[in-house]
Amino acid sequence: GNAAALVNLGVAEVETGNVTSGFARFEAVLTQDSANADATDNRLFSAHYISDDPQALVKLHRTWGQGLPELAFDGHENTDPDRPLRVGYVSPDFRRHSVAFFSEPLIVGHDRKQVEVFCYANLSAPDTVTARFRAASQWREIAGLSAEAVAAMIRADRIDVLVDLAGHTHGNRLDVFALGPAPVQVTALGYPDTTGLSAMTARLCDAVTDPPGAEAYATEKLVRLPKGLHCYAAPVDAPAVAPPPCLTKGFVTFGSFNKRAKISEATVAMWADILKAVPTARLLIKAKALTEAETKTALTAEFVRHGVDGARLDVRGWSPADADHLGLYNDVDIALDTYPYNGTTTTCEALWMGVPVITRQGETHAARVGASLLATVGLRDLICGGRDAYVASAIRLAGDHKKLSTERQALRARLQASSLCDAKGYARDVEAAYRALWRAACAR
Secondary structure, three states, X not given: OOHHHHHHHHHHHHHOOOHHHHHHHHHHHHHHOOOOHHHHHHHHHHHHHOOOOHXXXXXXXXXXXXXXXXXXXXXXXXXXXXXXXXXXXXXXXXXXXXXXXXHHHHHHHOOOOOEEEEEEEOOOOOOHHHHHHHHOOEEEEOOOOOHXXXXXXXXXXXXXXXXXXXXXXXXXXXXXXXXXXXOEEEEOOOOOOOOOOOOOOEEEEOOOOOOOOHHHHOOOEEEEOOOOOOOOOOOOOOOXXXXXXXXXHOOOEEEEOOOHHHXXXXXXXXXXXXXXXXXXXXXXXXXXXXXXXXXXXXXXXXHHHOOOXXXXXXXXXXXXXXXXXXXXXXXXXXXXXXXXXXXXXXXXXXXXXXXXXXXXXXXXXXXXXXXXXXXXXXXXXXXXXXXXXXXXXXXXXXXXXXXXXXXXXXXXXHHHXXXXXXXXXXXXXXHHHXXXXXXXXXXX
């Protein structure tokens, strides 16, 4: 009967791969307490691990938003459409976190003549990454403060554009956005879907993550960035790219470093088909949850049920050092993306380490972000439109060791030269989006 304990149990189930069970756990809590914020956020977030149905997902989010009292912004004292903008970012992840790889280039890259940056930090354990965010902004601590207190702080700072970087992930402050403290409110980067909030003005995306027609699945205005939704802060201490291991081992190693929850039943089935079609290949799977023997055994058993010898799997857990984590890509020839929830940071890491990534493009934003990243760096041949194409692409690439070697040496330079690593250009595109939204607000 303890809701907090039941939510934690659901989270544990999701993190160890029992996503359907965890999702049901959150729903059970909500039947007893419909206002339970932790159960709500976890239910909405975990749905992306099992669903590629944008209509079903937007229905879940809209239902949540309709039950939330929302306030409209009550006026702004300076509506000059061309003046420098005061932009506030709200996040629990101004720290060593996957979202920071994409939010830091934007915040640091802003043109200070056009944008005055504020960071509203909802975190309790700052680190060295936090220090960089703090140095690049006017810093505000909001952990433990009520939504009303944070909204009052934002109004006092006269924020023009308020940006959510968390969506329905842990530590979000969507309760603040519901109070309408800024004339323009935007969600970006931290969540692969609509928030469900009518008070949220816009959501940043691109033409691949959210193609024409995706407006039907969002409560916000979709603003498509011209060169891609993401800009990646590549690690400065990454190991050098090594030759593909297949050249010395004599067999191909597929790999995935995505979290265990993303390795869905559909993903295991595809990977099993690939391994059966390439009988000498191995699969290296690395995820934090796989540090525990029980979770490792359960995942291996899934492959065995699909006819794959468990001895062909190399299952590894958490690496405390970034260099060790990235260095492990030197043992992988081809990275396999997850479906229906693609990787984002893991895809960028693999490409940076010279490892091509094969992705299956689906219908939802979460199932299309891999395609967005690959399209941004000109690797459209690795984007697959369905299950059969995904399996065939992996088999074909595994048989072309020469291509694996050539691509591996070129990938890092390809990323460096692409818009995916162009922080200044990306910041200009986002600033243009903010400016257009601000001008529209001023005209109302």
